[in-house]
Amino acid sequence: MRLPTSSLRLASTASVAVVLLSAGNAYADYTPGQNTKPSGGKHGKTVYASATYSTIKVRQVSGPTGGKHGSLSSVDVNWKPPACWYEPVFTGQELKDFVDENDGNGDVGIHESWFGKGLWTDHYQDGKPEHNFDDAYTVAEGYKNWNIGKDGYFWRSVAPDEKDPDSWDCGKIMFWQDANVVPKVAHAPTPKMLAEYAYNKVEVPDTEIELKPTAKSTVNLPTWVWLDKGRFQEIKVRADLPRTNLWAETTAKPVALHLDPGTQDATTYPASGDCKINDDGSIGTPYEKGDAKKTPPCGITYLHATNGTPYHLKASITWQVSWEGTGGTKGDLPDGTFDTTQDINVQEIQSVNR
Structure with missing residues (x-):
């Protein structure tokens, strides 16, 4: 029945x-999207009572571990991992x-x-x-x-x-x-499907950027932005489907840092706000004494003070995603992003001694 x-x-x-x-x-x-049927499962074992548990095995093959991490968001709003x-x-x-x-x-x-x-x-x-x-x-x-x-x-x-x-x-x-x-x-499994499944399991590091000055920025003077080398490295995640020969490795490569100053009253460097990630995984150039009035390769100049309400600086890393799998198959998946926001106070002082 x-x-x-x-x-x-x-x-x-x-x-x-x-x-x-x-x-x-x-x-x-009977109604898609309104599932109320009873279900159960033996999670972590080889047999399951519930069809919400997959036997796909996922592991990170390479890339940084430890620290705060988060999941990628696809830049293609119409893309999503396989539903079934x-x-x-x-x-x-x-x-x-x-x-x-x-x-x-x-x-x-x-x-x-x-x-x-x-x-x-x-x-x-x-x-x-x-x-x-x-x-x-x-x-x-x-x-x-x-x-x-x-x-x-x-x-x-x-x-x-x-x-x-x-x-x-x-x-x-x-x-x-x-x-x-x-x-x-x-909807039989394929290497590409496994790659898309792995995409949703990629964990990338928080976008923690360093600023100079660290406490407050100053109107009309550039704030330098950089990250030390090795912070952002290629991340590879592998998905294997047991009892088949199907596998795929999804690789996320960091390619750019985008700065959104949190206000239109600001100038970004470069003008696009996109700072290139160097081959060693670093971004921008560290501030050194005497650089106060120089143009940073990656940074922001705020044109107005905050007056008690900080600007919300958003830093977003763009990750270029590709995959390879069983039988020499390979391809690209939509770029992914991960961002963090931090408060920036800007003071109304025309010159400072750094």
């Missing part, structure tokens, strides 16, 4: 109790063990849960056809004895965020695929 969540919301307590006593029940979401895909979850024996150990309670797809062993044994043991939860409500042929003894895996849809409307694009219930073969279905 398939029971939409819209029906669940209207069902009485008594009727729900009767339903749960039946041999097996399929709970299916399919991946191998169980061998035949593992699926049988999963059903036995969990009393037949778990997800057979992103938006469909089966409760009670009856549905599982009917379809995966006794060969009874079932319907996919896709737009066409296509038929999924049944299996005999969980396909135990065959070389391959049952694949299931995965969605990190099941409330994402696009997660409804993966509507097939758990299906079989022979070993060493990626299924030819829409």
